[in-house]
Amino acid sequence: MPHFLSLSLVCLLSSCGASTIPAGPIRARVVTADAQGFYPNKVVEFKYLQDVRHVDGVIAVMRGQSVLNLDAPDSDQISGDPNKIFVKNGSQVHTDTFVDQHNVINAKNFDSLAMLSTYYAFEQIVDFWITNYDFTLQEIGKFNIYYDPQVQTKVDSATATITQRLNASYFPGLGDLFVWKTSRLEDIPFKMNPAVLGHEFGHKIFDIRFAHKSANFVYGQGASVNSLIQLKGINEGLADFMSWLFIQNVTLFTRSLDVEAFQDRIVPVAWTSASLLKDPSICVGSFYCKGSVLNSALHELSLAQNMSPLKVGTAMLQALPKFASDWQRYLSSDNFDYFYLLNRIANELAGNEKTLACTIFKKWFDDSINQAGLAKCL
Amino acid sequence: MQRFYHVFWLFIAVAYAPWVKADFSEQPLHHFFNSRLLKANEAKLNLNYIGSVEYGLSENLEVGTSVLLSIGSIPNFLLKHRMFILGPTETSFTSFTLIFPGQYIGGKRFTGSASAQGVVTSYDVNSELSLNVGPMHAYSLLNTKNQSAGFGDVRTQVELEVYAALVGLDYYLSSNWGVTAFVLIPFYANLNEIGDFGDANASLFPNLTSYEQDNLVLFVSMTRTWEQFNFEFGVVNFAKTTFPYLAAYWRI
Numbered sequence: 001m002p003h004f005l006s007l008s009l010v011c012l013l014s015s016c017g018a019s020t021i022p023a024g025p026i027r028a029r030v031v032t033a034d035a036q037g038f039y040p041n042k043v044v045e046f047k048y049l050q051d052v053r054h055v056d057g058v059i060a061v062m063r064g065q066s067v068l069n070l071d072a073p074d075s076d077q078i079s080g081d082p083n084k085i086f087v088k089n090g091s092q093v094h095t096d097t098f099v100d101q102h103n104v105i106n107a108k109n110f111d112s113l114a115m116l117s118t119y120y121a122f123e124q125i126v127d128f129w130i131t132n133y134d135f136t137l138q139e140i141g142k143f144n145i146y147y148d149p150q151v152q153t154k155v156d157s158a159t160a161t162i163t164q165r166l167n168a169s170y171f172p173g174l175g176d177l178f179v180w181k182t183s184r185l186e187d188i189p190f191k192m193n194p195a196v197l198g199h200e201f202g203h204k205i206f207d208i209r210f211a212h213k214s215a216n217f218v219y220g221q222g223a224s225v226n227s228l229i230q231l232k233g234i235n236e237g238l239a240d241f242m243s244w245l246f247i248q249n250v251t252l253f254t255r256s257l258d259v260e261a262f263q264d265r266i267v268p269v270a271w272t273s274a275s276l277l278k279d280p281s282i283c284v285g286s287f288y289c290k291g292s293v294l295n296s297a298l299h300e301l302s303l304a305q306n307m308s309p310l311k312v313g314t315a316m317l318q319a320l321p322k323f324a325s326d327w328q329r330y331l332s333s334d335n336f337d338y339f340y341l342l343n344r345i346a347n348e349l350a351g352n353e354k355t356l357a358c359t360i361f362k363k364w365f366d367d368s369i370n371q372a373g374l375a376k377c378l
Numbered sequence: 379m380q381r382f383y384h385v386f387w388l389f390i391a392v393a394y395a396p397w398v399k400a401d402f403s404e405q406p407l408h409h410f411f412n413s414r415l416l417k418a419n420e421a422k423l424n425l426n427y428i429g430s431v432e433y434g435l436s437e438n439l440e441v442g443t444s445v446l447l448s449i450g451s452i453p454n455f456l457l458k459h460r461m462f463i464l465g466p467t468e469t470s471f472t473s474f475t476l477i478f479p480g481q482y483i484g485g486k487r488f489t490g491s492a493s494a495q496g497v498v499t500s501y502d503v504n505s506e507l508s509l510n511v512g513p514m515h516a517y518s519l520l521n522t523k524n525q526s527a528g529f530g531d532v533r534t535q536v537e538l539e540v541y542a543a544l545v546g547l548d549y550y551l552s553s554n555w556g557v558t559a560f561v562l563i564p565f566y567a568n569l570n571e572i573g574d575f576g577d578a579n580a581s582l583f584p585n586l587t588s589y590e591q592d593n594l595v596l597f598v599s600m601t602r603t604w605e606q607f608n609f610e611f612g613v614v615n616f617a618k619t620t621f622p623y624l625a626a627y628w629r630i
Contacts, residue, residue, distance in 0.1 A: 088421060145500075155580070158580050158582045158583060159580065160569075160578055160579070160580035161578065161579050162576055162577065162578040163576055163577040164575070164576040165573075165574065165575055165576045165577070166574070166575055166576075181576075181577070183574050183575065184574050185529055185530075185532070185574050185575075201443070259528040259529060260528050261528070264545070273506070
């Protein structure tokens with residue numbers, strides 16, 4: 001009985017659980033960088049979130065305490081089967097919040113704030129693609145957002161559990177997103193930066209329209225080493241472009257981490273495909289560097305007279321399934337390059353718009369392989 | 379190898395010199411891994427790899443420090459405390475602590491501390507043989523800060539903790555020859571790393587039954603005493619590597 005009494009007292013002091021969520025649309029205070037690069041704390045209304053306590057809703061559910069198996073063979077990694085990919089597939093998260101006098105939900109700690117902010121950012125991103133590019137919730141599918149996941153690996157008989165920081169990522173095959181633990185080095189936490197999350201969601205869009213959600217398609221058997229590198233660059237360049245379509249800001253991701261590798265991804269970049277081929281040291285981001293040439297070209301085309309981001313974005317999305325057939329046909333070629341995608345995008349445009357696209361693509365992709373590949377563009 | 383034999387025969391010649399007259403019964407073997415203490419006001423100057431000085435403050439307490447490490451800007455102290463004597467057993471607390479106020483090691487700046495301690499019981503089987511057993515614990519917490527291209531100061535904290543069982547002996551071959559041997563058997567070890575790029579936790583000995591020699595610390599040495607002067611030579615085996623151990627010390 002004394003134990004019950006002391007428990008009652010504790011409950012009295014702490015309310016024994018989350019405060020009651022008000023009826024009607026969920027309004028909560030989140031932090032998110034805006035298009036101007038400011039980082040406001042603002043009250044927003046959620047559209048898809050249904051369960052604040054467990055950060056679960058129509059578009060996604062957040063999962064915590066998951067552990068990826070780093071030792072899983074490649075065939076398991078791309079299988080899309082969580083049982084083969086995870087040591088632990090995670091569990092429900094729990095936010096701690098209170099409701100203020102304006103019926104606004106406020107987080108009590110950083111993790112709760114970060115989870116709500118991340119979810120809100122993904123709501124905005126999903127809504128953007130549905131509203132502007134005719135995606136449906138069914139096509140996108142409900143996805144998992146893994147919050148602060150860990151990876152596990154064995155070294156001899158010892159098991160090491162590692163919590164990576166300083167990143168956000170998309171996992172092909174699973175179709176899920178990972179927001180890794182925040183590092184002291186981040187300014188705006190990656191998981192609260194819509195430009196970063198927009199980029200990762202861009203990989204999901206690429207996955208849906210190009211790979212039909214199959215990781216095996218992207219890492220298909222028979223692909224040459226060169227083809228895989230080119231496709232990685234295309235994937236990254238398009239993800240950056242899709243992030244820009246959403247947020248309309250070319251520098252916002254650097255507000256999280258202002259390092260050279262990120263600076264090199266601000267478009268328009270200072271190099272073309274030919275100058276990059278001649279001197280790869282002008283950029284530090286490996287295949288990202290050529291991806292940024294693609295992003296620069298699409299960005300320039302979007303801002304050209306009589307063109308718009310919507311037009312170019314639509315052409316890109318329509319081109320992706322056709323580019324996928326090119327990939328299947330030519331993935332073993334040592335000369336597989338960006339021109340397959342560029343031709344497909346140009347072909348989605350007509351008349352002067354196509355002429356303009358070809359001119360811009362030829363300007364940015366001025367190396368011999370792409371010039372030859374783009375010869376019939378006009 | 380030839381040099382080793384020169385040293386070895388020189389040592390044998392010195393050890394059996396006719397002027398030798400010494401006795402372990404007055405001052406039993408004294409080291410970190412047994413319970414024996416220096417007498418009150420007795421000092422020990424040890425010319426080993428870390429060049430330590432120890433001093434008996436009382437019958438039950440001695441302190442010390444490694445002079446060479448201190449010169450290298452790593453403050454450190456040794457402490458040994460006799461806890462109790464029960465019949466033929468004597469139990470002492472023994473510890474050695476290193477402090478890193480900001481040393482540069484391998485180009486990185488370290489702050490933190492490292493220590494090893496244990497409670498060692500020495501049991502006199504007879505006048506010639508003592509067994510030394512007890513739990514030992516080593517712990518280090520080191521912070522590093524170094525410049526990383528593009529990231530500015532990058533910080534890492536590494537925490538290592540090891541628990542081990544000590545099993546050893548001191549054997550007196552004669553009144554002036556003694557043998558020290560021990561093995562440290564780790565039974566728990568954990569590594570924690572917290573950094574700006576990620577955290578890692580590794581349980582280093584998850585399978586306690588899979589003891590291999592690689593995981594053990596083995597030590598064997600012989601000590602020759604000439605009253606106040608002692609000379610010790612032996613080997614340490616750790617992590618697949620064997621190191622020679624040499625020490626000359628005076629007990630005054």
